[in-house]
Amino acid sequence: MDVKGQYLPLDKLRLAMQVLDPCMDDYLFILDLHTRWYEISESAVSRFRIPSDEFYLDEKQLADQVYRKDLEMIIQDLKDIADGKKTRHDLQYRWIGADGEPVWINCRGRVLGDSDGNPEFLIGCINEIGRRQKADNVSGLIVAASIQKVFDELVANHENGYILRLDIDNFREINEKLGIEYGDRVLRDTARCIESVLGEKQYLYHITGDEYAVLDFSSTCDEDVRNLYRRIRKAVDHYVVETGFTVFFTLSAGIVHITPADTPDYATMMALAEFSLNEAKKRGKNTHYFYCAEDFRAFMHRKMLLHELRQAVIHDFRGFDAYFQPVEDIRVGKLYGAETLLRFTCENGSPVSPAEFIPLLEESGLIIPVGRFILRKAMEFCKTMQEKLPGFKVSVNISYIQVLKSDLIGDLSRYLEEYGLSPQSMQMELTESGLFETDSSYTRFCSSLKELGIPLALDDFGTGYSNFHYLYHIDPQIIKIDRSFTLKALNHGYEFTLLRHMVQLTHSINSKMCIEGIETRDELDKICELEPDFIQGYYFGRPYPAQEFYAKYLN
Ligand code: C2E
Ligand code: CA
Ligand code: CA
Numbered sequence: 001m002d003v004k005g006q007y008l009p010l011d012k013l014r015l016a017m018q019v020l021d022p023c024m025d026d027y028l029f030i031l032d033l034h035t036r037w038y039e040i041s042e043s044a045v046s047r048f049r050i051p052s053d054e055f056y057l058d059e060k061q062l063a064d065q066v067y068r069k070d071l072e073m074i075i076q077d078l079k080d081i082a083d084g085k086k087t088r089h090d091l092q093y094r095w096i097g098a099d100g101e102p103v104w105i106n107c108r109g110r111v112l113g114d115s116d117g118n119p120e121f122l123i124g125c126i127n128e129i130g131r132r133q134k135a136d137n138v139s140g141l142i143v144a145a146s147i148q149k150v151f152d153e154l155v156a157n158h159e160n161g162y163i164l165r166l167d168i169d170n171f172r173e174i175n176e177k178l179g180i181e182y183g184d185r186v187l188r189d190t191a192r193c194i195e196s197v198l199g200e201k202q203y204l205y206h207i208t209g210d211e212y213a214v215l216d217f218s219s220t221c222d223e224d225v226r227n228l229y230r231r232i233r234k235a236v237d238h239y240v241v242e243t244g245f246t247v248f249f250t251l252s253a254g255i256v257h258i259t260p261a262d263t264p265d266y267a268t269m270m271a272l273a274e275f276s277l278n279e280a281k282k283r284g285k286n287t288h289y290f291y292c293a294e295d296f297r298a299f300m301h302r303k304m305l306l307h308e309l310r311q312a313v314i315h316d317f318r319g320f321d322a323y324f325q326p327v328e329d330i331r332v333g334k335l336y337g338a339e340t341l342l343r344f345t346c347e348n349g350s351p352v353s354p355a356e357f358i359p360l361l362e363e364s365g366l367i368i369p370v371g372r373f374i375l376r377k378a379m380e381f382c383k384t385m386q387e388k389l390p391g392f393k394v395s396v397n398i399s400y401i402q403v404l405k406s407d408l409i410g411d412l413s414r415y416l417e418e419y420g421l422s423p424q425s426m427q428m429e430l431t432e433s434g435l436f437e438t439d440s441s442y443t444r445f446c447s448s449l450k451e452l453g454i455p456l457a458l459d460d461f462g463t464g465y466s467n468f469h470y471l472y473h474i475d476p477q478i479i480k481i482d483r484s485f486t487l488k489a490l491n492h493g494y495e496f497t498l499l500r501h502m503v504q505l506t507h508s509i510n511s512k513m514c515i516e517g518i519e520t521r522d523e524l525d526k527i528c529e530l531e532p533d534f535i536q537g538y539y540f541g542r543p544y545p546a547q548e549f550y551a552k553y554l555n
Contacts, residue, residue, distance in 0.1 A: 013123065017041050026127040028476055029109070031057060033082050033119050044126070048103065049096040067094030080365060081191050084119050087111040092129065104129040147213060148266045149204045150260075155219050158260045161201075162225045165254045165273035166194065166232070169285040171210035172372070174247055186247055193235035213273065222257070222290060229253050229288045250286035257291065275299060306360050308346055313369050319345045320370060322377035324394070324545035326553065327514065327536045335553060336534055337393030338385075339429070340378040341543045342370070342437045362401045371402045372411055379419040379426070381546050386425065395457055397425035404441055405429070409448045423453035429480065431459045446474045457514070461485075462502065471509060478534070479506045483517025494529075503530045512529035 010030065017039070019027045027041040038057040045053050048438025049065050059075060066074050070093035080086045086104055089109040094102040109124020154161060168174075168190060187210060194212060195204050196348050201217040204451040214232075219225040233251055240248055256269060264272075278300075280289035312319045321343045329336035344352045362366040382394040402408050416423060428449060449456055457478035458471075464487040471479075481489075481499065488495040506513040518524050518537030527535070544552065 010121075014039065026125050028125055029123065031109075031122040033111075033122060034492055041124075045497050045500060047098055049100070065096055067096060067247055070094050070174050074403070078122075081111055081119060081122055087119070091123060116539055117216070134407070136475070147186040147203075147215060147270075150203060150215060150271070151266050154215070155258065155260050157216045159258075160220065160260070161215065161258045162219055162254050163269060163273050164214040164216060164225065164229060164288075165207070165256075165270075165277045166181050166212045167281070168210040169250045169281070171249070173177040174249060178247060182247070186249070188238065189239055190251070193239050194232050199529065202228070202364065203546040206216040211277075213270075217258075225467055226288065229255070233286075252280040252285050253288040254278070254280050255288055255290050272296065302360060303353045304347075304356065305352065306364060308367055309344070309357060309360060310364070312344070313366050315372070319347065319374045320373060321345070321545065322374055322381065323545055324381060324549045325536060326549075327393075327395070328540045330528060330535050331533055335389070335392075337379075337395065337427070338549065339543075340375050340394060340396045340535060341378065342397075343543075348461075358399070362399050365401065365405065366449055367399045367401050368406045371399065371408075373385040375411065375415055376419075377546075379415050379421055381549070382421060382425050383419050384543060384546070385548065385554070386421075389526055393425060393455075395429050397429045397431075397459065400431075403445045406441065407437070408445065409452060412449075412454060413452060424455065427455045427457050427478065432461055432463075464500075471505075471511075475509070477510055478512045478514055480514045480516060480536075481532075483537075485514055486523075486527070490526060500530050503532055 013028075013030060017030075020028070021041045021043050024041070024043075027044040027047075029038065029040040031038050033043040036057050037054070040050070041053050042053045042220035044050060051061075055061060062075060063071060076090065077086070077089060077091060081089060087110065089107065089111075091108075092106050093105065093107050097103045103124050106129050107124065107126045109117045109122045112121040114120040115212070142467060151163075168186070171183070171186075180188075187206075190210075191204065191206065191212065194214065196216065198204060199218055201221075203215045205213045205215070207213050209537045216225055216228060219228060226406075236249070236251055242479060254273050256273045256276055258269065269452055275296060276289050279295060280287050283289060308319075309470075323341045323343050325341060326338055327336045328334070342354055342358070344354075344357050346352060358367070361370055378394045378396045382392065385394070387394040398408065414428075414533045416426070430446075446456060457475065457480055458474065459480045460474040460482040461479045479502075481502070485495070485499070489499040490496070503513045512533040514534035514536060514538045515527055515530075515532045517538045518527060518535050520539060523537075524535065524539055541552070
């Protein structure tokens with residue numbers, strides 16, 4: 001039932017608009033549907049592109065104040081209201097702000113009729129959609145948008161402090177196992193746990209999902225804030241016990257020191273806090289990490305390098321190259337083959353160590369296309385070498401990512417055919433790792449390789465995971481001893497004896513032994529006492545570009 005005009009205390013409404021305006025974020029309005037006279041809370045004048053708090057809302061004015069794309073919709077709605085087709089107005093659309101930028105508003109109102117029941121007034125309320133997200137009903141906290149204000153004020157007051165960015169470890173699992181509703185409860189209770197240990201000048205905010213931030217302007221040293229984190233964790237542990245372990249979770253924290261002297265702006269601050277939180281996660285979760293500029297530089301460096309690697313892959317592998325290091329057959333004193341080693345040079349011309357860029361290629365999956373690139377380079381090189389040295393073998397390092405995430409066997413058989421090479425011309429080097437035992441696709445790869453006829457070399461033997469038991473299962477044709485172990489054997493009696501037994505073991509399972517990292521004649525003589533089969537090291541040759549290798553070994 002619409003209120004009739006004569007009962008409408010318009011003057012009281014106008015008074016309310018004036019009195020309430022300073023207490024409200026919202027704007028009240030009255031539109032006279034006969035005259036199009038429009039009145040709005042005074043505070044709207046500075047916010048939107050409107051001439052004053054009273055004006056004619058004709059189409060020209062609407063065109064000025066409403067975002068162009070929404071104009072037609074709003075004109076139609078007002079027309080329907082004036083024609084009596086609608087008695088309610090409820091739209092979300094954009095006004096133009098005083099700064100010329102669109103502002104999303106939620107405009108709701110109801111129609112008041114005159115004594116004949118014809119529509120006379122539209123009165124209602126406008127609020128800004130973007131502004132409304134001030135609190136989060138799930139955690140019951142003030143949301144991140146409000147942190148900045150407090151942050152800026154505190155920093156302006158030259159306060160020292162900390163920001164802790166907290167995150168529930170494995171929150172997704174809670175949602176998955178116990179349902180979203182229970183997850184929401186955990187979010188709310190976690191906020192309470194954190195809040196329960198906060199003191200003066202320590203403020204809690206909800207950032208997104210399962211992330212919180214505490215602005216701590218009470219702690220005066222790292223130890224204080226570390227204790228705060230410990231108290232938070234204790235409160236959470238206590239809560240977990242209270243639920244009877246229905247739910248189990250931990251919290252990680254990234255902590256940044258805020259000093260007015262060298263604290264960057266709010267956005268940078270939050271980014272550093274996020275970086276720190278990620279570092280805490282990387283360090284195994286349920287722990288905290290203090291922002292450290294050096295770590296951050298290394299992180300940024302890796303990020304830039306990854307970007308460059310990605311660009312390189314996109315641009316036809318620019319900057320990537322294959323080098324070849326000779327492998328000597330020590331039994332007959334002749335060149336046996338070569339190991340393919342990947343090289344990368346930055347656009348600025350500086351080389352990057354494989355130890356640095358290969359993990360990045362693996363993490364990003366780029367090792368798959370780059371792995372194909374290196375395979376082709378290796379086969380091309382092998383083809384050329386075999387023209388003069390028919391039995392020449394080229395080995396290629398294979399990353400576990402290629403084994404697990406790509407059709408390496410398919411690639412290999414295609415390339416062998418393409419280059420007209422026999423499978424025995426190649427050799428795949430796989431680093432020993434627990435994967436051989438735990439991942440069936442790893443062992444499957446090894447047997448497919450055998451079926452295809454490509455020899456397998458077990459790389460870096462003796463450095464990390466060594467389990468003689470699985471040697472029998474993978475049955476490698478070659479076992480390679482890494483330079484780090486060679487050095488130990490050259491310098492310590494125990495490791496030297498161990499290496500002697502390893503050579504014997506290798507021979508007993510009909511495999512061959514290749515020892516890496518031999519740099520001098522003395523080292524060679526000493527290692528040869530152990531009767532290995534192959535030697536790879538600077539003594540016989542460094543890794544060379546293909547052309548240089550041809551020049552050295554084909555003439
Ligand atoms: P790796 O497979 O153990 O390769 C042997 C490494 O020892 C090479 O380092 C080689 O240059 C170095 N080396 C050989 N002889 C000597 C020596 O006498 N003295 C010294 N000081 N070093 C010697 P590089 O080229 O830096 O490669 C490092 C690692 O990067 C390789 O270790 C391998 O794990 C990885 N890598 C290289 N190329 C590829 C590739 O194409 N794919 C994959 N997945 N990994 C690769
Ligand atoms: Ca290798
Ligand atoms: Ca090695």
